[in-house]
Amino acid sequence: MSAYYDLYQNPNPTSEKGEEKPLHARVLPKGTITADQFRELVHKATGFSPAILDGTLQAITDELHSWLSDGWTVEVGELGYFSLSLKCDKVVTDKKEIRSPSVHFQNVNLRISNKFRNRFATMELERKASPYVSHSQLTPKQRKKKLLKHLEKHSCITRADYEQLTGRAKHQAVADLNGFLEEGIIRKYGSGRTVVYLKA
Numbered sequence: 001m002s003a004y005y006d007l008y009q010n011p012n013p014t015s016e017k018g019e020e021k022p023l024h025a026r027v028l029p030k031g032t033i034t035a036d037q038f039r040e041l042v043h044k045a046t047g048f049s050p051a052i053l054d055g056t057l058q059a060i061t062d063e064l065h066s067w068l069s070d071g072w073t074v075e076v077g078e079l080g081y082f083s084l085s086l087k088c089d090k091v092v093t094d095k096k097e098i099r100s101p102s103v104h105f106q107n108v109n110l111r112i113s114n115k116f117r118n119r120f121a122t123m124e125l126e127r128k129a130s131p132y133v134s135h136s137q138l139t140p141k142q143r144k145k146k147l148l149k150h151l152e153k154h155s156c157i158t159r160a161d162y163e164q165l166t167g168r169a170k171h172q173a174v175a176d177l178n179g180f181l182e183e184g185i186i187r188k189y190g191s192g193r194t195v196v197y198l199k200a
Contacts, residue, residue: 002124004028028130068108080112102192129167136167143168143176145184151186151199 007023034040039053049058064082067074073083083093087106092098138146143166150157157165163173177197180186186197 004128
């Protein structure tokens with residue numbers, strides 16, 4: 001098992017036009033494990049009944065809320081430390097300028113413990129192109145040319161094939177293909193996941 005990641009350009013509005021921007025790595029989520037799925041996974045791993053797990057998790061949540069609300073920082077196992085952050089209704093420079101009713105809860109913070117963090121030191125990483133970010137340097141004219149050349153050779157193309165062919169992100173590939181449909185360059189056959197595009 002490994003986590004997927006991709007490289008993204010750092011946003012830097014002060015960089016000069018045409019200047020190469022440095023890249024940073026970011027994990028590509030494979031999806032979301034719901035609370036029910038997570039409980040079932042823990043149940044299978046430990047043998048504890050789902051009811052006991054639900055009750056335990058609810059008790060931990062209630063106790064966490066109770067102690068945080070009373071102003072404590074709470075350590076939960078090797079996971080880390082929970083604490084609260086606050087916000088003021090307005091910017092002030094003098095403590096006398098603001099009263100308690102103007103200070104509100106902002107967020108619950110989690111500071112991961114070193115022990116838990118260190119468990120990720122050996123995680124395996126695998127690079128994969130993000131389906132949400134375009135890796136294409138091709139102009140619309142070049143993409144159209146590649147599409148037509150592919151259709152001459154293979155007679156049809158899927159949206160996923162078009163993404164691979166042009167380096168476009170999923171939503172961009174859909175927009176491109178819909179544009180080509182409107183132009184009458186291609187036609188669509190099938191529905192849902194079985195859609196393919198043919199030369200008009």
